[in-house]
Amino acid sequence: MLTRLAGGRVIDPAHGIDGQVRDLYLRDGRIIDAPSDAGGAHSIDVSGRIVMAGAIDLHTHVGGGKVNLARLLMPEDHRGHGYERTALTRSSCGHVAPGTLAAGYRYAEMGYTACFEPAMLPINARQTHLELADTPIVDKGCYAMLGNDDFFLRLLATGESQQRINDYVGWIMDCTHAIAIKVVNPGGISAFKFNQRKLDVDQAHPYYRVTPRRILQALARAVHDLGVPHGLHVHGCNLGVPGNVDTTLATIEAAEGLPIHLTHIQFHSYGSEGDHKFSSASGRIAEAINANPNVSADVGQIMFGQTVTASGDNMAQFRNADLGSPRKSVVMDIECDAGCGVVPFRYRDQSFVNALQWAIGLEIFLSVHDPWRIFLTTDHPNGAPFTSYPHLIRLLTDHAFRDQMLQKIHPDARAASTLGSLTREYSLYEIAIMTRAGPARTLGLSDRGHLGAGAAADVVVYRDDADRERMFATPEYVFKDGELIVRDGRLVKVTCGSVHAVKPDYDRSIEAPVAEYFERFQTSSAAGFRISSDELRECGSELIVHECRGASR
Amino acid sequence: MSARGCELSRAGFARQSAPGLATALVRGVPATLDQAVDAAAKILHGAVQPLIGGLATDVAGMRAAVELADRCGAILDHANSGAKFRNLLAFQDRGAITTTLAELRNRTDLYVVIGTDVVSRFPRFFERIGAPEGTLFGLKDAERRSVFVGAKPALDAPGPPESIECAREDLPDVLAALAALTAGVKLIAARAGTVPMDRLRELAGTMHRARYGAIVWAAADLDFAHAELGVLAIGRILTALNQTTRFSGVPLGGNEADLTADAVLLWQVGLPFRTSFATGRPEYDPYLFDAQRLLAQHETDALLWLSALSDLPVPPTSRAPLILLAGPNAGAARRADVYFPVATPGIDHGGHLVRTDKVLTMHLSATRHPQLAAASQVLRAISEAIRAC
Numbered sequence: 027m028l029t030r031l032a033g034g035r036v037i038d039p040a041h042g043i044d045g046q047v048r049d050l051y052l053r054d055g056r057i058i059d060a061p062s063d064a065g066g067a068h069s070i071d072v073s074g075r076i077v078m079a080g081a082i083d084l085h086t087h088v089g090g091g092k093v094n095l096a097r098l099l100m101p102e103d104h105r106g107h108g109y110e111r112t113a114l115t116r117s118s119c120g121h122v123a124p125g126t127l128a129a130g131y132r133y134a135e136m137g138y139t140a141c142f143e144p145a146m147l148p149i150n151a152r153q154t155h156l157e158l159a160d161t162p163i164v165d166k167g168c169y170a171m172l173g174n175d176d177f178f179l180r181l182l183a184t185g186e187s188q189q190r191i192n193d194y195v196g197w198i199m200d201c202t203h204a205i206a207i208k209v210v211n212p213g214g215i216s217a218f219k220f221n222q223r224k225l226d227v228d229q230a231h232p233y234y235r236v237t238p239r240r241i242l243q244a245l246a247r248a249v250h251d252l253g254v255p256h257g258l259h260v261h262g263c264n265l266g267v268p269g270n271v272d273t274t275l276a277t278i279e280a281a282e283g284l285p286i287h288l289t290h291i292q293f294h295s296y297g298s299e300g301d302h303k304f305s306s307a308s309g310r311i312a313e314a315i316n317a318n319p320n321v322s323a324d325v326g327q328i329m330f331g332q333t334v335t336a337s338g339d340n341m342a343q344f345r346n347a348d349l350g351s352p353r354k355s356v357v358m359d360i361e362c363d364a365g366c367g368v369v370p371f372r373y374r375d376q377s378f379v380n381a382l383q384w385a386i387g388l389e390i391f392l393s394v395h396d397p398w399r400i401f402l403t404t405d406h407p408n409g410a411p412f413t414s415y416p417h418l419i420r421l422l423t424d425h426a427f428r429d430q431m432l433q434k435i436h437p438d439a440r441a442a443s444t445l446g447s448l449t450r451e452y453s454l455y456e457i458a459i460m461t462r463a464g465p466a467r468t469l470g471l472s473d474r475g476h477l478g479a480g481a482a483a484d485v486v487v488y489r490d491d492a493d494r495e496r497m498f499a500t501p502e503y504v505f506k507d508g509e510l511i512v513r514d515g516r517l518v519k520v521t522c523g524s525v526h527a528v529k530p531d532y533d534r535s536i537e538a539p540v541a542e543y544f545e546r547f548q549t550s551s552a553a554g555f556r557i558s559s560d561e562l563r564e565c566g567s568e569l570i571v572h573e574c575r576g577a578s579r
Numbered sequence: 580m581s582a583r584g585c586e587l588s589r590a591g592f593a594r595q596s597a598p599g600l601a602t603a604l605v606r607g608v609p610a611t612l613d614q615a616v617d618a619a620a621k622i623l624h625g626a627v628q629p630l631i632g633g634l635a636t637d638v639a640g641m642r643a644a645v646e647l648a649d650r651c652g653a654i655l656d657h658a659n660s661g662a663k664f665r666n667l668l669a670f671q672d673r674g675a676i677t678t679t680l681a682e683l684r685n686r687t688d689l690y691v692v693i694g695t696d697v698v699s700r701f702p703r704f705f706e707r708i709g710a711p712e713g714t715l716f717g718l719k720d721a722e723r724r725s726v727f728v729g730a731k732p733a734l735d736a737p738g739p740p741e742s743i744e745c746a747r748e749d750l751p752d753v754l755a756a757l758a759a760l761t762a763g764v765k766l767i768a769a770r771a772g773t774v775p776m777d778r779l780r781e782l783a784g785t786m787h788r789a790r791y792g793a794i795v796w797a798a799a800d801l802d803f804a805h806a807e808l809g810v811l812a813i814g815r816i817l818t819a820l821n822q823t824t825r826f827s828g829v830p831l832g833g834n835e836a837d838l839t840a841d842a843v844l845l846w847q848v849g850l851p852f853r854t855s856f857a858t859g860r861p862e863y864d865p866y867l868f869d870a871q872r873l874l875a876q877h878e879t880d881a882l883l884w885l886s887a888l889s890d891l892p893v894p895p896t897s898r899a900p901l902i903l904l905a906g907p908n909a910g911a912a913r914r915a916d917v918y919f920p921v922a923t924p925g926i927d928h929g930g931h932l933v934r935t936d937k938v939l940t941m942h943l944s945a946t947r948h949p950q951l952a953a954a955s956q957v958l959r960a961i962s963e964a965i966r967a968c
Binding site for chain 2: 546
């Protein structure tokens, strides 16, 4: 079927198009140039509307073991947030840790057509993929977590070549169908198992004697050498610790110019000044991002209200467990692979710390110049559930509204923040970069995040509402792979998304030492570790493989 | 096929290998699959409060069971829920500190085992966490210790295993005392239950000195009223110990695929077992939606019982009409209103199961050609038939 979206104002930053009125043609799931048979198209008048590619969330905890633990831990959250069964949709529930059905439906209703789970433990990859397969409509992808697994740490500690490390990283990505590599508290999760409670960038691991700096370098190098489009995704050391700005700057320096992505940077941008020994260091962080073109970041904005934090960083989560609300937490060591920690949080605007965290996130958004290198996230659900994105977009695009909100927070936090003096308002073009074109480019999704001929027909049509929160909460039309799935913010069709991955080239001779390692030390086999493409299909997902950059191996 | 299995799986395989019914039954009379599907759909569609229980199945089976429950407004509960809720109530109240099998194998120098011998339910546990060829960090099997509290020590536990004898009913007292002692509270009482306090003081000291300890229990063996309070005490012990060393819980479960079925329900819907779809929105209530209670008090008028992994668990007898999906040797087939012989995951077809520590999902492959429909296929057919009702 041929569909024409007629007369909309198209915002397509990948092609430099900013609000130009033009028709868009969708056929067989793809965007095409104006065809010769355009007269026969099913035409939808979208004049006066804003047309963008489907939104892409590059960091959202939507599936895998720790998310399921968060769901299990939070029945009180689920009680008030039920999704009713309809002729079209199944019932589900949850706000801060929704079921996969609720998450897929709600993401699609908000105009998101792809979500990336950023913390897939390789040993838990199968469950992650099963969960993502049950997340309807949106496309998915996973970042495999490395840097605390004993096989990798042994390679590093015994001085194995970078080539060998690259092969291992490639093997992990292949077996688990990952699209990127993430490191969480490099070496720290492992160190916690040795009863270490803190690990700084240049502090040696208590057993392997390697430093987080060395781990970061080896992984950033591997990701680069393998040609993985997205630079190493880094959740740094000392998350949430006052004064951690120095850690974050050291992390940037450790990359030595190799591409890295600093995730939920807000949680890593703290000073330790003032009466509360907690201050904003957003200026130094933004300056560093602006000055280092190899660095990108997503913000991990917090919003006030109840949420639950779910992280691989059990060292940090154990440290923060007593700050949680309600006071309960899960801390888990996992299979010589990594760990996880789940702590519910209630961020309050009258708490100095929470209010300043809120301000710090916004300060970073407004102080980083290049929207291609900063991404809109709440680190769902750690800063806030993804359903708060429309509110966040309003905060970024509407200075007067932001000022109103600023007046409501703890007065000391307001005084300690530069937010009141930042008058920048994000344009819709910049929002489209941060939520579409940018994520697609950094992840290497060549046919997503833009509206050029050949792209997947993931298209969103918004009313141009001065209230940007309302505008982004309920798009008028959402198309996924060319099919109309949302009309006026309500689902009209439920489809299955695909899984995006990259398959870097690596030397499969790495399988012999890995198999021996599994046999000697693990409680499962290396053969069972690999998820074949057939099995992925059996799980319920189709695989889309994207190209790696010209590999330099 | 059975060489690598434990005695429980060997017995299960043997029972599944015996010739059995290959045809569906409607009130004991052989029927085609379509006839049986129609009969089952009619029962579920006509019921005021259907219940889907048993739920011993793989990921695919559970996916189909959740969809069917949503379709017909049923309540979902697993055969093992009674045991599982001893852990879950404590978990939802306070959380947990846990670890997994490979960490145990490579790191654990002290096992404190509470109220179970482990091996009756998990015959290969100590074999799996032993490391005859060495560990990642140089820990030797000879350096491991184990202390069994309130249960007979397993013969192959690290050690020789030590034992602190006490009656199972005294475990809550013993755990509460141990929680106080590990937190540094001075206790005046001379005993907890029948256990001398000095013995517990000594154990608390041993636990503090461990480098990477584990408290192991099997909720199924904590078979006394309000066992969740004992599990909460284990949580307090772990919290106290982790102030200065590393110590984790190992709540053993997963029998009859309870962890698998629970995981699927959780991820799709956001809630665990004892969830009802009756109002069109999922609702969770650990008391109201307890299958045993619903059956005993006649609050359900249709029971679909799913037992695809073996002939166990057996459906409870009740007044409610019974739809049974079970292996070809199910003893209850003749008393079911509708019976579907279903294939066994890991024998007749591939599938996925969640391991006891929740972290590993195992991919099963078929070892013989399927002659029977998979549970998921039957459940989907019933869903479709109800849609058409």
